[in-house]
Amino acid sequence: MKLNVLTMAGKAAGTIEVSDSIFACEYNEALIHQVVVAQLANKRQGTMSALTRTEVRGGGAKPYRQKGTGHARQGSIVAPNYVGGGIVFAKKPRDFSQKINKSMKKAAFYSALSEKIRQNEVIVLDKFEIAEAKTKLVAGAMKTLNVEKGLIVIDGYNQDILKASNNIPTINVCDAALLNVYDIVATKNIVITKDAIKKLEEAAK
Secondary structure, eight states: OEEEEEOTTSOEEEEEEOOHHHHSOOOOHHHHHHHHHHHHHHHOOOOOOOOOTTTSSOOOSOSSOSSSSSSOOOSOTTSTTSTTOOOTTOOOOOOOOOOOOHHHHHHHHHHHHHHHHHTTOEEEESOOOOSSSOHHHHHHHHHHTTOSSEEEEESSOOHHHHHHHTTOTTEEEEEGGGOOHHHHHTSSEEEEEHHHHHHHHHHHO
């Protein structure tokens, strides 16, 4: 399979041959959905905690007599209807994580990436370099490539590109080694360098 390669100026820069086993996989929507749900669930801390009426300190004495006050009868100030009282069905710490096999993660990743290519939502660049950490340089490149919302996938960490893209809310930058299924499906366009593609192919071996 061959993909067209562009420069940051939007001009043709040849083609790159990529592996069909990674970039031409069958689309499996159900598997992608399962992996994305698990990925988001695994990000949840699950540390929320509230007190039930039995755990709130105090409330041992009846706040006022049963009859003759004109108020509704009450037995404890830690009841849920009191400010500062216990919470009905209080949330407690729990583990939200879901287990997904490595083979399923791989299959979902390649399936999502292949579908992006079939939808013509992947732009391959010969390289992505900027002279200095200026937002206008990244914004200008994205405008030239006609990308309003997208993900820039590069090979390795580049502080200048990260700093330059931080002020653009619709553009994110990701190292190819950290790219995941959610990153792929949550963005409209993917701008990826040739070196990043090679890194993905090496990781698949």
